[in-house]
Amino acid sequence: MxxxxxxxxxxxxxxxxxxxxxxxxxxxxxxxxxxxxxxxxxxxxxxxxxxxxxPDPRSRYQPEGPGEPSEIVDPSTFSWTDQAWLGASLEAAVIYELHIGTFTPDGTLDSAIEQIDHLVDLGVTLVELMPVASFPGNRGWGYDGVDLYAVHAAYGGPQALARFVDACHARGLGVCLDVVYNHLGPSGNYLSEFGPYFTDRHQTPWGSAVNLDAPGSNEVRRFIIDNALMWFRDYHLDALRLDAVHALVDERAVHVLEQLATETDQLATQSGRPLTLIAESDRNDPATVTARGDGGDGGLGLAGQWADDVHHTLHVLLTGESQGYYADFTDPGAFAKIARTPFFHDGTWSSFRQRDHGRPVVPAFTPGWKFVASLQTHDQVGNRATGERLSHLVGRSRLAAGATLLLTLPYTPMLFMGEEWGASTKWAYFTDHQEPELAKAVSEGRRNEFAEHGWGDAVPDPQAASTAEDSTLRWDEVARPDHTRLLAWYQELIRLRRAVPHLADPTLGVTDVRRDGDVLSYQRGGYTVVVNLSANCATHPFGGDSELLASWDAECCGGVLTLEPNGSAIYGPSSRE
Known part of the structure; x- marks a missing residue:
């Protein structure tokens, strides 16, 4: 070497x-x-x-953690068997977000391989790993990574990531990795010892911004772009999810995301397989995913972006919660709007921000598959006081109703690990900071934040090992009848999404959205989707015979899912357990 x-x-x-x-x-x-x-x-x-x-800023492995010596990794020694893999595109994908440390009791990439068959049987196509970049301690969400090129030792290190990707490809699954370029963690970050990786020219919620446009920024931009290309090239990843790109402050004529998209497309052409960039953005700006220059729309050219407004609307519809940023989504017309467009705020007033927010989406340039929608994510579950999932808030039957909505809208659906069987485990915020003062500050800050809202001592201590342990999936639940029934419902919805083209049609502008009490209906091509959110089975809006393709509760008229062309129905589950 x-x-x-x-x-x-x-x-x-x-x-x-x-x-x-x-x-x-x-x-x-x-x-x-x-x-x-x-x-x-x-x-x-x-x-x-x-x-x-x-440690080396571009260290590939920190076997003893940040602050300790780096270890040289030769990617040519990775053993690959995926030579026939043609890649995985975002179009027609169903994404599954998981956290390696709590996906299995062992919390490693190798133990996660043992559950790949479950993901295949579920029907998802793209596995999204939360960040694996090295951070202090063993436990954490990964968004405080400090060695961005190194695979976290507690997860198994670089060889283990290569084994996981290879195993997924062998079973027909693509792999997406969540990467964080907008900030580094609060401890173990030594980049500033080497050069101007950060600048006071801009400020972010985490302090000084990553230096993308000040003196010395050429090398910092290469640091980020080379990192992304490394994951694609050396680890055969199919997609990257870019965390909070609105915090990548860049005043250059060519934004770093546009440069990254251009070089990613070039690598995709060289490798002969699709390589995908998905942005998390708070801006509600379709320019994130519209074409770059040369006759395009002057956008950044990324393949996809998260559509949090869809999540917020479905969450309010299912739970009735209205605090904080959920307030705007109590609007009676919210579901009708997000059924047509991914942005509820598309230049409209946001009471949470106290200003107008967003820009309209033009369907001709932006098909629905470019927007990733969800019922649950690591953020929306883990940032609650005690980490409640939707199944804890509304029960598994109402969760199944939400799944019916999610999987019949024109967006790319994403599930959060355990959602598909209504996992009993909560998923809380947890850390493993090694500096006593920082650990104390995080624990006290979390408790004080929610004490103001009456939670008090109910908030799990992020630093306690038990908080991560209690957030770990219990795989024995999958075989229990109440969980198995929900899992079968998710499997059937995903199967139907593939079998019936109208249900995966990415054309925006869902029409004829109606609500009659707790019954929602809307048109999807030649079909009508009908979802009953209540437990009232006294009336059924559709009569006559129809082909029963799936059933949530055949004994309750509000619990069957039927499909027939030209005015048929997908009839969702009731809220009864």
Missing amino acids: QGFEVWAPTAERVELVLADETVPMTRTGERWTTDRPAAAGQRYSYRVDGAGPF
Whole structure:
């Protein structure tokens, strides 16, 4: 392998620190190099102007965690069997979001492989992993990663990620990875020791912004883009979900996301398979997914983006909650609007923001599959005081009604792990900060935040190991009759979405949305979708015979799902357990 190289533009002296010696490095422009040979498995770090040693900013592996020596990883040693894999596109996808640390009791990528058959049987096509970049401690959501190129050691490290992706491809599943480029975690971040990775020119909720447009930003942009390309190239990933891109403040003429999209498309052409970028954005701006220049719409050119307004509308419809940002979605016309367009706020007044928000979507340029919609996500579950899932809030039958809505709307549906069987485990916010003062501040801050709303001591301590343990899925539940029935309903809805083209039609502008009490109906091509949200089985809006394709509760008229062309119905479950 080649020698060592690191970017440190203002340093006067940089040294390579090995296990048994320190090697002076030579400046070449803004970079420092040495011809000392590098070998896979070798541990190393850098000392900058006498400070350190620090891990490599582009470290591929931190076996002992952030702050400790880096380890060289040679991706050519990964064992791949997916040479026939043609890739997975976002169009027609069904996504499954999971957190490696709580997906299985062992909390590793290798143990997650053992549950791939469940995902295949469910019918999802794209597995979305929450962040795997290395962070301090063992437990955490992953959004406080500090070594963005390194796979978290507690999950199994780089070889384990390669094994997981290879196993998914062998069973026909694509893999998406959640990556965080808008900030780094509060501890274990040594990037500023090397160069201007951050700038005070812009501020974000996490402090100084990542430097995308100030002096020195060329290298920082390459740091981000090279990271994304690494996941695609070296780990054979099919998609990346980009966290909170609205916090990537960039005033250059070519935004870093546009540059990333361009280079991703180039790599896709070279590799012969689709490579997908999905943005989480709070801006409600369709330009995120519209075409770039050259006759396009001047957008950023990403493939997809999360549509949180769809989640908020369905959540309010199912739960009746109206606090905070849910307030606007109590509007009686909210469901009718998000059935036509992914943005409820498309230039309209937002009471939560106290201003107008968003921009209209033009259906001709933006098919529905470009918008990822959900009933539950890690954010919407885990940021609740105690991590309640929808099944805890409204019961499994009403959750099944929500699934009927989600899986018949014109968007790309995403499920959150365990949702499909109504998992009994909550999913709370948990951390494993190693600095005592930071750990105390996080625990107290979480408790105080919700104490103001009357939760008091009910809020789980993020730092307690039991909080992560209690958030771990219990796979023995899948075989229990009450959970099995809900799982079968999700499986059937996904099957029908594929079998009946109208149900996956991405054309925006769902028509004839009606609500009669707790009965919702709307047109999907040549079909009418009807979902009953109540437990009232006294009347049935449709009579006559029809082909029964799936059943939630055949004994209750409000609990059958039927399909027939030209004015037929998908009739959703009642709210009874």
